[in-house]
Amino acid sequence: MDIRRIKDTELDQALELVLRVFMEFEAPDYSTExxxxxxxxxxxxxxxxxxxxxxxxxxxxxxxxxxxxxxxxMRKVTHIMLAFVEKEYHKQGVGRRLFEYVIDKIRVDDSSRSEITVNSSPYGAVFYRSLGFKDMSEEQEKHGIRYIPMSFRIKKLYPDRDAAEVILREAEACNPGPWGNHSRTAAHCAEKIAEYSGMDSEKAYVLGLLHDIGRKFGKRHMGHVSDGYSYMMSLGYDDVARVCLTHSFNEKDIEGYVGNRDTTPEETELIKTKLAEIELDDYDKLIQLCDAISGAEGVMDIVDRMTDVKNRYGSYDQSKWDTNLGLKAYFEERMGKDLYEAVDKEHFRP
Incomplete structure (x- = not known):
């Protein structure tokens, strides 16, 4: 099943479906009016x-x-005007998949949105309640159309700033080390770059702060990727879990990992499988860049940082090196500003 925006040339076909399903399943509950x-x-x-x-x-x-x-x-981003599924595809998860797609779009396009509303027909109310919608009032009627106002709270897939800082402090207590201040530097850089790039700076800060949270569980190399992913998923923070994976693989290629591959076969398969499902977005790329310029004592020149990593591990994948430089150029163009000026390289200290 593919889900996407309806093209202009497909609008007639879409509305024919709407009318056909409406007349069979919803019209019987309505008056002629x-x-x-x-x-x-x-x-x-x-x-x-x-x-x-x-x-x-x-x-x-x-x-x-x-x-x-x-x-x-959808009207005004978060109000469902209508939702219909062809009769022979009922009870196969089509409506739920459409709704999940819309939720994902809202989270990416405007993460400040916290609610979706719908005026559900009596027939559709069971479906919306199964998605988590709550009735806002009793059934109403206008121009012969019966409907129940309902709303759905959009759950953020990352913690707020204060909660994220608590999570990091607790993790540092389990495994103290310079990775904590590295994470704070990454959070600072992500927040500043996001501000200049028109992105959600709060989300960027939290993702930067927790991208290495897998280090809570010990001194692992590639293992911290799977540890972080699993930990954040267990808390319901899917967006953070995502960057726990993607920050180490800017080409989604496990072969480009710099460091020891100390994962179990199951962990390795998890990383490969989840990376294959992801299409990198600007938040993934932002945290990859910030990881590449963040030291424990402050912001580093990207080449100096990569050289330091290369010296510590004996190698640095050239493709990853080039991609990081490309990310620097990409965000500088997006910001219209020098990277190091944007993140206050000379003065920031975690």
Missing amino acids: GVDAFVNDVIKNEGFRQGCREGAIKMYGAFDGDKIIGVMA
Whole structure:
């Protein structure tokens, strides 16, 4: 199953599905006035179609090959206008997959959002409650359309700043070492670069602070990657777990790891499998860059830092070296500012 935005050329097909499913499953609960209102407000409404074409309304589709099997339309980012799944695909997780896709989009595009709302039909209420939506009031009716206002709280996939700092301090108590201040330097750099790059600086700070949290469990090399991933997943902090993996593999290639590969076969397979599922985003790249310029005593020149790592481990993958320099250039262009000036290299101390 593929999920993506509905193209303009697919809009008619999507609305045909909406009408077909609506008439069979939802219309029986509505009066004639309600059915007419839905058809006129959505199916026959050129303003609705124009909103989809211009992006004011974002309609997402689930596809089985070229066939649209489900749709979900969003207004103002976080209000579900409609959601329908083709009859023969009911109870196969299509609606849930669409919703999860929308949630992921919101988290990436605007992580400040904390709530999704929907005016659910009586028929759809069971589905929305199964996703975690809560009723906001009793059933209402307008123009013959019966609906239940509902809301869903979007869980952040990373802790807040204070909680993250507690997690780091507790980890340092288990395994003291310079990695703690390295992490604080990375957090500082991530926050500053994010501010200049139009990214979420709070999220960037937390990801930078906890990217090495796997070191809590002992003096491991590649093992700290799998330890950190598993630990953060156990706490429900999926975004942090992700950078625990990706910060060490800027090309998603386990062969480029600098250091001892001290993972068990199961841990190695976990790292490979999860990396293959990830498409690196700007937060992954940001933490990779910050890892490459962060020392325990402050911000380092990226070449000096990589040279230090090379001297300690005897080698440094050339492709990883080049990619890190590319990340520096990428974020400098995005910021419109020199990297070391942005992170106050000369003065910052953890």
